[in-house]
Amino acid sequence: MWQCPLGLLLLLSLPGHVALGAQQGRGRRELAPGLHLRGIRDAGGRYCQEQDLCCRGRADDCALPYLGAICYCDLFCNRTVSDCCPDFWDFCLGVPPPFPPIQGCMHGGRIYPVLGTYWDNCNRCTCQENRQWQCDQEPCLVDPDMIKAINQGNYGWQAGNHSAFWGMTLDEGIRYRLGTMRPSSSVMNMHEIYTVLNPGEVLPTAFEASEKWPNLIHEPLDQGNCAGSWAFSTAAVASDRVSIHSLGHMTPVLSPQNLLSCDTHQQQGCRGGRLDGAWWFLRRRGVVSDHCYPFSGRERDEAGPAPPCMMHSRAMGRGKRQATAHCPNSHVNNNDIYQVTPVYRLGSNDKEVMKELMENGPVQALMEVHEDFFLYKGGIYSHTPVSLGRPERYRRHGTHSVKITGWGEETLPDGRTLKYWTAANSWGPAWGERGHFRIVRGVNECDIESFVLGVWGRVGMEDMGHH
Template sequence: MPGDMRPLRALLCLWLVARAALGSRVRTRRELGPGLYQNGVYDAGGSYCQRGDVCCRGRDDGCTVPYHDTLCYCDLFCNRTVSDCCPDFWEYCLGIPAPFPKAQGCARAGLNYPTGATYRENCNLCTCGPGGQWQCEDHACLMDGELIDAVNRGNFGWRATNYSQFWGMTLEDGIRHRLGTFRPSATVMNMNEMHMNMDSNEVLPRHFDAAAKWPGMIHGPLDQGNCAGSWAFSTAAVASDRISIHSMGHMTPALSPQNLLSCDTRNQRGCSGGRLDGAWWYLRRRGVVTDECYPFTSQQSEPGPQPCMMHSRSTGRGKRQATARCPNPRTRSNEIYQSTPPYRLSSSEKEIMKELLENGPVQAILEVHEDFFMYKSGIYRHTPVAEGKGPKYQRHGTHSVKITGWGEEQLPDGQTQKYWTAANSWGTAWGEDGHFRIARGVNECEVETFVVGVWGRVSTEDMPHK
C-alpha cells in the first residue's frame, strides 16, 4: 500500500486495545480470593497475576482485575517502567525484583497496606497517605464508646448503650436525619396558653400511664428511620390517641405520618423537617388517613416531600373522605380523620399532668444532645461527659415526641427523682421499648417549654350508643 502505514497501524492497535479493555470481564472480589480485604482494609497489594499460559506468558485482554477506579491487566502488559498496574507483576510473573522502589505503605494490625488503602473507624474514613501514615477524618460519631462508658461509670441515673442502627453515622448525620422538627416561630411560641382549672389543694397521683387508663386506645412507638420527620410522626401519634380517647374507643385509627410527609407541603419539607403548627393545620383542614391505607415509605431524608397520593372531599355532616384509592392496595378504608385546632398548655408541671390525666397524651418539643442517641434506660438528664471533646460534640437539634405519663423513683441517696414517660419515634429497639423517661419539673432539654394538646373531631354518630 502506498505511503507509510505505521501511524495508522498504531492507531488501530490502540483502538483494539481500548475495545478489548472495555469488553473484558472484570473479576469479582470473591473470584480474586480474600486478599483484597484484610481486617476491614482495602488491600491494593493482592496477587494480581495468575501463573501459567493464561496471563503471564502472553497477552490476554480477559485477564483483568479491578484496581482502585480502573482495570488492571495481569499479563506482560504490566512489564513497564511504571508501577501503576499489577504491583506484584515483577516478583510473581517474572520472579525478579521490581526495577523501581515500592511505594511506602501503612501498617495496621501487623499487616502492611499500600498508599491509597482505606478502612473505616466507626464514622471516620482512614486513608493510607504517601508518607506511610493513616490519615483519618475527625467527625464526632453518633455512637461513641468513650461517652457510653463514661455515662455507665458515672452516677447519672440512666444507662447508655451502643445501637447498631446508629453505628457508622456521624453526630451531624443523627441530628440531620433522626430529628426533623423545626423550632416553633416566635409567633407560635407566643400563642395563648390554655390553663387547666386546678384546685390549689388538688393532689395528682404519683404515677400515671395513659395506656393503663385507656387500654387499647394508646398506640405504640413509631419508627421514622432516617427520615427527619418527627414533626409528622409525633403529630400522627398524638392525634391517633386523642381521637381514640375522645370517641371512647369507637374509633382507634393509627394515623399515617406518610400522609403528612407527602401531602402537607405548605412550608414543610417532608423528610427534611417540618413545623408542628403546620402539621396540625393540615390535620384540621384536610385530615389524614390511616397508616394501613397510606404506609410509611420515606426511609431517609430527601430534598422534599414525595408526591401526594391522597386528596379529600367533604361527604357531609362534617366528614371527609379521600378521593383517591389508598396507596396500599390491600385496604379500601380511605376515611379521613381530622382534629380541632391545637392548644398550647402552660409550662406548669401540674397543669401538663392534669391535661394528660383528663384528656390523653400530649405533644412536646425536645432539644436533643449527643448523649440522648445512646439512651437505653433510666431517667434521662443531659450529661456533661462530652465536655472537653471540642465543639464538634456540642451540636444539638429540635425533636418532637409524645408524652404518655409520669412517675417518680427513689434514688440510692434517698432523694426522689420525678420523671415524664414519653414515646419516641426511633422504633421499639431503642430505649425502654421505644419509650424514654426524662426528668420532670425542671424543663430538662426544654421538654416543658412547648406542650400541645388537641381534640379529635368526633361527631355524635361516631360515639358508642348504649
C-alpha cells in the same frame, strides 16, 4: 538416551482430565502478566510458607489462589514473567524479593495500598504516601468515649450504642433524626389553657396512659433518616387521642407520610416542619391511617424529589371530610379520613400537664435534643456535662418533638428522688426503653415543658356506631 523433561513426565503421569487442565493452565501461565507488575499487595503474607510449598522445576499444581489470580511456589515462576507468590523468594530461595514490597499501610492485619481507605465508625481513613493513616476527625453520633463517661458518672441513666446510628456523624444525627422547627414567636405566644386543680386535689405519684386506656395507646414508629419528627409526633398523639375520644370505636395508627407528603404549606417534609402547621392540616384536611398510606422512608439523599401527595380529601358538610383517592397501599381499601379539633397549648406547670394527660390522653412536647440523648439506653434522662471539655463541634443540639404518655418517680441508690415523664420517641422500638424514654420532670429539662400541646379527636355520634 532421550531425556524426558520433568514437566512432561509430570504431564504423562497425571490422569487425563487433570492433564488437560494443566495444558490450559500452561498457556495461561505463559501469557499471564507478572503479578509483581500489578504490584504484590501483600508482601508480608504467608503463602508458600503457610502450605509448606516449594516445588522443584516446573509444577503447575504447585499453586495457590492469590488476589483473584494464581501465584506459584515452583522454581519456574521466576523464569520468564514472575508469577511467584509474595513470599517465594524469601521462603523457597532465602533471598529478598527482586522488587520492593508494595508501599501501603497496615490495618487489622491487611495491607492497604496508598490511597486505600477504610471506615472507622463515621470517619474515613486514607493511606497516605508516607505509609501513615490519615483519618477524618468528625465527631460521631455513637461516641464510645462518651458512652463510657456517662456510664461511669452518676447521672441516673445508661448510655449505649444504638446500631442504627453507627457510622453517622453527630452532624447527620442532628440533621436527619430530629426535624421539628422551633415555633414562631406568634405561636410561642399562643395563650395557654390553664387546667384548674380543685382545692385539695392530689394527682397520683405515677400514671401511664396505656394502663388507663389499654389497647388505645399506640407503639412508637421509626422516622428513619427522615427529619420528620413534626409529622411523627403529631400523628402519634392524634392516633391515641382519636382512639380515646371515640371510646375505642376508632383505633387508627395515623399516617405520618400523609402529613410529610401532603402538608406542604411552609413545611419541608423530611427536612423539617412546624407543629402548628401539622395540627392545622389535621383539623382542616385530615389524614388516613398509616396502613392506608405507609411511610415511604427517606434515606439521606436530599437531592431526590420528595414523594408527591397521594391522598386528598373533600368536604362532606358539617366539617367532615372524605378521601378522593384510593389508598397508596393497594392492599388496603379503608381510606377513612380522621380529623381533630383545634389544638391547644397547656400551661408549663407540670401539674397542669399531668392533669390533662390523665384526663384526655397523651400530649405532644417540643424538646431540645443534645449529643448525649442519641446514646440513651435506659433510666431517667437529663443532659450530662460529659462533652464540656471537648471542642464546640462535639456539643450540638436541635429541636425535636415527642409524645408524653405518663409520669412517675424513682428513688436512686444514693437516696435522691427523681421525678420523671415517660415519653415515646420516633426512633423505632430498639432505641431506649422499647422506643420510649424517661426524662426528669418539673425543671423544664431540655425545654420539655416549654411548649406542650393537646387536641381532641374529631368524633361525631355516627363514629360511635359500630363499624
